[in-house]
Amino acid sequence: MEILELKDIQGIIIRGYSNLPAAAFLLLRISDPTLAKKWLHVVSPEITSGEERKPELALNIALTFNAMAALGLNKQVLDTFPLEFEDGMITKHKQLFLGDFGESAPDNWEWGGKNTDEVHILLMLYATDAGALQNLQDKHIAQLGRYGLSEVTKLDTSVLYERKEHFGFQDGISQPTIKGLSRQDEPENMVSTGEFILGYKNEYNQYTPTPTAGDKDAAECLPPSKAKLGKYDLGKNGSYMVFRQLKQDVELFWNYMQKSTQKENGESDAKEMVKLAAKMVGRWPGGAPVIVCPDEEIKDHNNDNKFDYRSVDELGLRCPFASHIRRSHPRDALDMDRLASMKVANKHRILRRGRSYGQPVTEEMKPQDILQVKDIQGERGLHFICFNADLGRQFEFIQNAWVNNPKFNGLHDERDPIIGNHHYPSDHKTTGTFTIPDKTLRKRFTDVPEFVTVKGGAYFFMPGIRALKYLSCL
Structure with missing residues (x-):
């Protein structure tokens, strides 16, 4: 069995932070790529990894395709990402795939849509209570302008009675168990690591295609690619996240x-x-x-x-x-x-990692x-937040x-x-x-x-x- 590199995997993928009921999601836009890269460098030590079992605070970061282009990834590297990720959610053919018509059409969205400010970065913040979360938010919001970032919107969350969602039904019961973790489950519910995290074998006993880079900095920071000789695995220990706000x-x-x-x-x-x-x-x-x-x-x-x-x-x-x-x-x-x-x-x-709001x-x-x-x-x-290694075969197929x-x-x-x-x-x-x-x-x-x-x-x-x-x- 493959051993997960928990220290390199962001914690929300592994843990879900059930011990951190207070959460907020900041959607950010890059206005100055040079300063934004400095922000990534400064904030990286605060990122919560999958190795931390019960942190009192947690911070994780995710990026859109356009964010990585804005940060300076060249076309050769960007082309190694899947088309589903590059296309996003709001093209006409994605409307058919996802069923976003009527009031749910991207023309009507409040963020991420056709008539809204572009989103580049998702900053996910978690804490044990509202006070600790407010302090964490204040700290990070205060430094956005200094690093060439602006807030598109902030999405708050709420904690509901007995793990229910707003219609009144208990939520989060059926989740797959990742084979690479120590937790055991019924064999039918144990799913290969590579279905959710890149760089590990999936249910086909293969490695899901992963983005790669080949420059000097990649050689210093990233592990060698298992599929492309002379390239380095930009996707290793990463995952694709689907985020949809559902009223x-x-x-x-x-x-x-x-x-x-x-x-x-x-x-x-x-x-x-x-x-x-x-x-x-x-x-x-x-x-x-x-x-x-x-x-x-x-x-x-x-x-x-x-x-x-x-x-x-x-x-x-x-x-x-x-x-x-x-x-x-x-x-x-x-x-x-x-x-x-x-x-x-x-x-x-x-893997579902969503939170209620309102x-x-x-x-x-x-x-x-x-x-x-x-x-x-x-x-x-x-x-609604979920993780998968193949957007087309997993979330979009469902x-x-x-x-x-x-x-x-x-x-x-x-x-x-x-x-x-x-x-x-x-x-x-x-x-x-x-x-x-x-x-x-x-x-x-x-x-x-x-x-x-x-x-x-x-x-x-x-x-x-x-x-x-x-x-x-x-």
Whole structure:
């Protein structure tokens, strides 16, 4: 087994910083490349590595493709980065891949879009509490101008009750376990290091293509490339980051569930309302998977993640084919035998490191409590962050082939009911459908609105710490 160079890997990839609940993300623009490189040199010693298990503060840095061009990487080196990274998120063909139409179209984004200031650098700050985070922010914001950097926007985060997201469902249960780490897991959930971190073998038992450089400074800072003789591995211990700000319309979500399940006399049916939401998500609010608990939530199963689909639910009677978690990670349900399906699914995994933002509608986010709130104010949502070694094969594949594919797993016309986009120009409609199969008569829900709207986004490269040193010396 390959040994991970944790000292050179930025910590957010490895740890997730669950012990640091306070976080903020600064999106920066380079106005003076020479000064920006000095900033990289100055701030590099503060970068938190994967070797630090429980830091009290954490700082990590990621760069867009245009940032590395601005810093002085020549075309020969830039051409070694994948096209998906260079293209970014906002071209027309990426709209089709990612499903960014309607209100989620890049024309409407608040940052990273077609009509916003260009983003170059993502500075990620984490702390044990709000006071410590404020001090960390103040320190770094104060020196931006001195180093030729300007703030495009600052994205704050929030801590929600019992690890929930704003719709009220426990989040972050299903994550792949990196094989190179000491943590052990079920064999089916152990995924090769090279699926998430460059410079290590992936699920194909190969090295994912990685950017390279060949100048004198590269020879001094970077390890030799394993694929290109005479070149040095700029990508080693780095990863590609997807960052998307997703606004969640909590009021719309629960109003739809209530209206769609109300009794004939117009009264609300609380049990059926929550059950419909659970079928769409694939888990109950507490986290129990509907494949295990199809009719009601059982708290003893709230953290269950060891389950299959086809072996116990081939017809989707427990967990509908269109549900969010079934299509974002199909496990054994692909059109092949169980082992082959698990192997294929693991070639499309991502490491999620997101944080919520905005205040919850109610403290515990119980559906009935949310529905009692009148005139809900403020914006809330998720800063979706994930890491993968191959943007096209991992994140973009999931979005295109699974999340927004209306014919996923034999379906006819259904996209992801939670995060899917229903404004595709080819569809000539603006709402979706969701079907719950049944042995007798299936239940089909129509006019499903979009509960999630993209407010901004970008692809970043999070270099290894040695690679950041190299970039500061260009």
